[in-house]
Amino acid sequence: LTPHNDTDSAPDAILGSLKHPRMTGIPAGTSPYAAAPPFQQPTPLCSFSFDEQRRLWQDDRCKRFYRGPPAYTNRHPVQTRAPAVFGADLNYAMDRYVQRDESMPEHLDALVAALQHRTETASAEVRDEVDQERRRAGVVTWRGIITKICTAYEQSASARFADPLDLNAMMVDGTLYLEEHVSASARAEKQRKEADAAMKRFGYYGYAFESYCTVDDAAQVSHARSNDGEPEGWSGDVNTNVQWCCVVKTKLGSNRLIIGGEVDAVLPSHHGREEMVELKTSMQITSAHRNAAKAAVEQERFEKKLLKFFLQSYLLGIGKIVVGFRDFHGLLTTHQEFETLRIPRMVRAGHPVPGQFDAGGQPVLRERSVWEPKDTLGFGDQILSFIRDVVSKHTASSPPADDVDGKIEHAVFRVTFHAPFEHVEIRALSQSE
Numbered sequence: 274l275t276p277h278n279d280t281d282s283a284p285d286a287i288l289g290s291l292k293h294p295r296m297t298g299i300p301a302g303t304s305p306y307a308a309a310p311p312f313q314q315p316t317p318l319c320s321f322s323f324d325e326q327r328r329l330w331q332d333d334r335c336k337r338f339y340r341g342p343p344a345y346t347n348r349h350p351v352q353t354r355a356p357a358v359f360g361a362d363l364n365y366a367m368d369r370y371v372q373r374d375e376s377m378p379e380h381l382d383a384l385v386a387a388l389q390h391r392t393e394t395a396s397a398e399v400r401d402e403v404d405q406e407r408r409r410a411g412v413v414t415w416r417g418i419i420t421k422i423c424t425a426y427e428q429s430a431s432a433r434f435a436d437p438l439d440l441n442a443m444m445v446d447g448t449l450y451l452e453e454h455v456s457a458s459a460r461a462e463k464q465r466k467e468a469d470a471a472m473k474r475f476g477y478y479g480y481a482f483e484s485y486c487t488v489d490d491a492a493q494v495s496h497a498r499s500n501d502g503e504p505e506g507w508s509g510d511v512n513t514n515v516q517w518c519c520v521v522k523t524k525l526g527s528n529r530l531i532i533g534g535e536v537d538a539v540l541p542s543h544h545g546r547e548e549m550v551e552l553k554t555s556m557q558i559t560s561a562h563r564n565a566a567k568a569a570v571e572q573e574r575f576e577k578k579l580l581k582f583f584l585q586s587y588l589l590g591i592g593k594i595v596v597g598f599r600d601f602h603g604l605l606t607t608h609q610e611f612e613t614l615r616i617p618r619m620v621r622a623g624h625p626v627p628g629q630f631d632a633g634g635q636p637v638l639r640e641r642s643v644w645e646p647k648d649t650l651g652f653g654d655q656i657l658s659f660i661r662d663v664v665s666k667h668t669a670s671s672p673p674a675d676d677v678d679g680k681i682e683h684a685v686f687r688v689t690f691h692a693p694f695e696h697v698e699i700r701a702l703s704q705s706e
């Protein structure tokens with residue numbers, strides 16, 4: 274079902290264009306959306322795994338269980354400035370880091386395969402339910418795509434950090450399938466980043482944190498940590514081919530969604546349902562006692578990052594986010610658990626800013642929100658409806674043509690978010706491209 278067409282140029286006429294709300298003349302600092310669109314609690318439909326060789330399995334063999342990082346009892350061999358003690362060393366086993374070959378585009382294949390439940394074990398009822406949900410869905414895509422669409426709302430303000438975003442879109446039986454189109458220039462930029470030793474190291478830290486925090490068997494969660502010559506808590510070397518993914522159904526505003534995304538771990542539950550956990554690493558925040566100005570800048574930077582953490586988890590129904598804070602050398606100094614649903618309140622106007630107190634020792638309250646979920650979610654709902662409208666109109670006017678093999682060719686559209694993001698444009702990609 275994925276567009277096989279992979280060109281960068283899209284010379285065809287623009288079929289639709291939508292301005293960023295900021296480009297429509299609304300005053301700065303005001304919200305274009307009165308309220309957040311209704312969001313339905315995501316319900317799991319199915320799950321699948323990728324193994325060490327990137328083979329796809331319609332089962333949970335790569336699911337991980339959250340145990341938490343090892344204790345903060347390591348001491349620096351040489352007396353340095355604080356912290357005096359630290360936890361896991363996230364540099365461990367970097368020489369054995371196996372990275373997935375991302376030059377192989379995977380499109381929506383794994384997600385579509387999961388929805389087609391090519392598994393012998395699924396019961397007839399489960400198959401029927403998944404079929405029915407797939408037919409009812411307005412949009413089928415990866416969770417990361419919805420996150421990118423929603424966060425594009427925040428991008429027009431800071432052009433320096435704006436990422437261009439190109440999507441391929443295809444309408445099949447009334448359901449919009451969306452995948453990212455990685456342009457040649459975006460791919461070159463990605464390869465440049467991957468070749469950068471520091472970027473590779475920071476990327477590794479995130480996965481090393483996952484190894485320290487998780488185990489592959491629920492029974493091991495409460496067991497003592499073994500360490501056969503390995504650091505305490507280490508559960509195996511990093512191979513980014515390995516993933517466990519969940520597919521959920523949900524509804525954002527008027528858009529019924531089926532989205533798939535990686536889930537880092539689950540908390541073993543005693544009452545049936547397991548709670549999903551997202552793991553993140555971040556640079557530690559300077560203590561406000563040591564340097565108040567620096568602390569404030571770092572705190573704000575972290576809170577901006579929380580938008581991505583929040584959306585990524587909220588969209589799949591992941592209830593808990595555990596952030597591991599590390600120092601510049603990759604040593605874990607602390608970790609903090611966040612309830613996904615409480616994050617918007619933390620960054621909202623009127624809420625105390627962590628670590629900041631006035632002359633009288635009272636907490637400093639925020640004057641304005643760092644971000645508002647209603648803006649990014651409202652924007653995501655608006656863009657998804659816009660893409661569905663334009664693509665469905667132009668798909669209906671050019672019904673799929675049977676090609677020589679009798680295979681049905683559906684029209685493919687390119688959705689372009691320009692950076693800095695001022696408007697989104699939709700064009701048709703001609704079949705010859």
Ligand code: A3P
Pocket residue numbers: 475476477478479480482535537552553554555
């Ligand atoms: P951190 O989250 O600790 O940064 P995810 O958090 O989505 O489960 O991803 C796991 C790790 O993959 C990340 O750890 C990071 O190291 C790496 N990663 C994810 N998205 C990335 C991106 N867009 N660019 C670079 N690295 C990324």
Ligand code: MG
Pocket residue numbers: 535536537
């Ligand atoms: Mg992950």
Ligand code: MG
Pocket residue numbers: 537551552553
């Ligand atoms: Mg993660």
